[in-house]
Amino acid sequence: MRPVAVLVGPPGAGKTTIGEAVAAALGTAFADTDSIIETRAGKPIPEIFIDDGEPAFRALERTVVAESLETFDGVLALGGGAILDEGTRKLLVEHTVVFLSVELADAIKRVGLGAGRPLLAMNPRATMKFLLEQRRPLYTEVAAHTVSTDDREPEEIAAEIAALLRGPA
C-alpha cells in the first residue's frame, strides 16, 4: 500500500483542509501525519514542543511519515516541516507529491498568531517569511506537481488536484 498522493507545503498552505476535500472527491481515505503524531504522543503538538522539544517532535515525525508512506492507502498530508529531513525527502522520490504553494500574505492571514503551530507562536510574520524562503527549494525538490493556493478557494484547489490525480479522461 502507498498513498494516492502526498501533500506538502508551508503552514497555512491548506494541506489538511484541501487534503480532506481531495480524498472525499476521489472516494479515498485521508490522513494527516500531525494527527497521527498527536495520537501516538498522547498530546497536542504544542505540548510535544513544550514538554519534549522540537528534536523529539521531528524524530517522531520522521518515523510516522516513513510508516505512513509505506502503509497508508489514501491522500496523505504532511506537516510543513517534514521535508526538512533528508531521509524523508529521499523516501518522497518514490511518491506522487503535490506542493501546495502559498505566499507570505495569504499564509499569515490563514494561520494568524500560530493556531496550534508552536514555531509561529512568537513573531509569526518574520518566522513565516524565513520558513517560506528556507523551505521553498525543498518543497520544489520533492514535488511532481506545484499548485498555487493564493487568492483561491479550497474547493477549487481540491478539484484541480483531484483532476490531476485522476489523469487524462
Ligand SMILES: Nc1ncnc2c1ncn2[C@@H]1O[C@H](COP(=O)(O)OP(=O)(O)O)[C@@H](O)[C@H]1O
Ligand atoms: N485556499 C484557502 N483560502 C482560504 N483559507 C484557507 C485556504 N486553505 C486553507 N485555508 C484555511 O487556512 C487555515 C490553515 O489551513 P490548513 O489546512 O490547516 O493548512 P496546513 O495544514 O497547510 O497548515 C485553516 O483555517 C483553513 O480553513
Ligand SMILES: O=C(O)C1=C[C@@H](OP(=O)(O)O)[C@@H](O)[C@H](O)C1
Ligand atoms: O512547519 C512546521 O515545521 C510545522 C508545521 C505544522 O503542520 P502544518 O504545516 O500542517 O501547519 C506542524 O507539523 C508543526 O507545528 C511544525
Ligand SMILES: [Mg+2]
Ligand atoms: Mg496541517
